[in-house]
């Protein structure tokens with residue numbers, strides 16, 4: 432038996448590797464989610480773009496169906512999967528990207544704050560993954576990409592809820608990867624560093640500027656642009672990542688490898 436040739440994914444590269452494929456992207460209206468919608472679409476995917484605010488409606492196009500929904504609500508995932516199947520006939524990719532941060536010390540944090548961060552960042556990914564797995568399991572193929580953070584592994588004061596939620600997301604990634612891979616579904620995560628987005632706009636007058644400055648602490652000396660993280664998401668969702676299962680792939684400019 433030629434073991435070198437077993438089960439090898441096709442290595443053909445194409446500028447539209449997602450032609451014929453359908454993705455759900457959560458948190459699609461802004462930042463990393465929006466960049467991911469643009470990139471996957473550019474590479475051929477049809478997309479259900481899920482986000483909390485009406486601003487997601489601006490993404491409407493023949494190949495993008497926007498959906499206003501809260502990922503933390505149990506019904507949202509079933510609606511999103513139904514939209515994918517009814518509009519586009521299949522579901523190949525789920526990107527669990529929706530996320531929020533509330534910067535407070537544990538002493539100052541209310542139970543509502545804690546529960547909301549966990550509900551959006553961790554429970555939302557569980558709910559959407561559970562629902563997306565149904566058609567993916569029937570098809571015997573699929574890719575789920577969770578958007579994590581260096582906070583999957585590291586912490587600093589005031590991010591207890593966020594770090595706990597991203598730690599939970601990393602462990603969800605690993606445990607679900609083991610359950611999903613026998614069905615041909617790969618589950619992975621990207622560990623994003625500071626990216627210039629709107630996620631801290633409720634805390635800072637100029638949130639993107641704050642993140643750009645905070646990112647200068649990374650060994651690379653700058654924050655990421657959302658498109659740089661979208662590239663990693665697209666890679667993990669693609670056949671090029673055919674042997675990557677249960678990884679949290681760090682794209683953080685070296686933030687997670689330094690002790691300084």
Ligand SMILES: NC(=O)c1ccc[n+]([C@@H]2O[C@H](COP(=O)([O-])OP(=O)(O)OC[C@H]3O[C@@H](n4cnc5c(N)ncnc54)[C@H](O)[C@@H]3O)[C@@H](O)[C@H]2O)c1
Pocket residue numbers: 457458459460461462463464481482483484500501502503528529530531551578579580581622623624625626627628629630631642
């Ligand atoms: N920006 C960073 O520095 C950074 C670093 C590490 C990880 N991340 C992660 O990247 C992901 C995307 O964040 P971003 O920085 O692009 O933020 P962003 O605020 O620019 O975009 C987040 C999007 O998610 C949507 N959203 C929020 N709560 C939602 C909910 N309950 N249901 C549906 N949609 C919801 C928002 O409306 C928004 O469109 C998050 O999971 C975040 O934790 C960001």
